[in-house]
Amino acid sequence: MSDLLYNNQHIYLFVALFLLFCGIAGVVYRRTLIGMLVSMELIMNGAGLNLVALNRFVSPENGYGIAFTLIIMGIAAAEAAIALGIIMLIFKKYKHIESGELKEMKD
Amino acid sequence: MNVGEIIFLITVVVTLGGAAMAVLSGSIVYAMMGLVTTMFGIAGLYIYLESPFLSMMQILIYVGAVSVLIAFAVMLIGPLYRKPKEWTTIGKFAAALGVALVSLFMFVRFVMETFPRAVTPSFKITTKEIGRLLLNDLVLPFELISLLLVVAILGAIMLALFSRGNK
Numbered sequence: 001m002s003d004l005l006y007n008n009q010h011i012y013l014f015v016a017l018f019l020l021f022c023g024i025a026g027v028v029y030r031r032t033l034i035g036m037l038v039s040m041e042l043i044m045n046g047a048g049l050n051l052v053a054l055n056r057f058v059s060p061e062n063g064y065g066i067a068f069t070l071i072i073m074g075i076a077a078a079e080a081a082i083a084l085g086i087i088m089l090i091f092k093k094y095k096h097i098e099s100g101e102l103k104e105m106k107d
Numbered sequence: 108m109n110v111g112e113i114i115f116l117i118t119v120v121v122t123l124g125g126a127a128m129a130v131l132s133g134s135i136v137y138a139m140m141g142l143v144t145t146m147f148g149i150a151g152l153y154i155y156l157e158s159p160f161l162s163m164m165q166i167l168i169y170v171g172a173v174s175v176l177i178a179f180a181v182m183l184i185g186p187l188y189r190k191p192k193e194w195t196t197i198g199k200f201a202a203a204l205g206v207a208l209v210s211l212f213m214f215v216r217f218v219m220e221t222f223p224r225a226v227t228p229s230f231k232i233t234t235k236e237i238g239r240l241l242l243n244d245l246v247l248p249f250e251l252i253s254l255l256l257v258v259a260i261l262g263a264i265m266l267a268l269f270s271r272g273n274k
Contacts, residue, residue, distance in 0.1 A: 005112040006155045013218045015119055015152065019126050019145070021211045026130040029203035034135055034180060038142050041173060042126055045149050048165075056156045056230055058221075063232035066158050067240050073168045074252045078259035080173045084180045085266035091184045 012053035019046030033087045033097045037080065044076045115155055122148030135181055143174050160234045 005011070019042050026039030048069040055065025091097050125144030132138050146169040153162035241249045 006115040010218065011119065012152065012156065013221065015122055017211065017214055017218055018123055020214070021207045022126040022130045024210050025203045025207035028206050029130065029199060032135060034177065035138055038129055038138050038177065041142055042129060042145065045145060049149055049152060052153060052156050052158060052161060060230045063237050063240050066161055066232055066237055067245050069161060070164060071248055071252050073164060074256060077168060077172055078255050080176050081259050081263050084176055085263040087180060088183065089266055089269065097184060
């Protein structure tokens with residue numbers, strides 16, 4: 001039972017670690033603000049997967065990891081709404097969303 | 108290797124490929140599609156972690172709400188092809204890879220040192236128990252998340268009003 005491939009917790013943890021890797025690389029590498037936001041969502045997905053995997057394999061008697069993953073989903077939704085509002089505002093003011101050319105946010 | 112393991116491997120490959128596509132693709136629309144692919148893959152991994160409620164919530168919130176929000180922003184924000192491919196310099200790519208590799212090597216050791224315990228096949232956290240947990244032990248984070256959502260909605264409305272007033 002325990003030698004099945006999907007009962008190996010290291011696979012889940014390495015998938016979450018690869019998501020963190022891709023997210024950090026994307027935040028540095030991406031040119032536009034929406035690309036950076038997409039990378040932030042990757043990081044949050046990795047955090048949720050990490051919590052659920054550790055809840056499943058380390059302490060399976062309670063469900064704290066699942067509850068906190070639900071809370072992470074709510075935080076990600078709120079963050080996406082606020083960030084996209086700010087991005088729309090920046091686009092209306094500067095007509096571009098290039099992150100390298102934004103020198104100031106106050107006019 | 109039975110059918111479940113093959114489907115699990117396909118799910119893992121879809122997740123990793125979606126994440127790589129979300130970072131490396133040149134177009135922002137393809138990056139969003141990669142993000143959606145990753146979210147579906149993680150929903151599949153949640154099913155393998157025996158929490159199907161969380162998988163449905165993942166599809167409902169991330170794929171249904173956050174991705175549609177990003178798609179609306181991509182559609183509303185004007186032409187993104189004005190400066191094509193200028194940003195793919197070798198130096199920036201190397202810097203991003205360096206920063207990400209530092210974080211990767213910081214956590215690889217942590218992952219390798221978490222030894223697996225004996226797998227308990229009876230991991231049955233039902234929706235009822237999650238609800239009881241959210242309203243008994245975790246009632247303060249639960250209320251704080253509702254407060255955060257209200258503040259986020261009000262903030263988004265205020266941003267929209269400011270942008271109208273500047274015109």
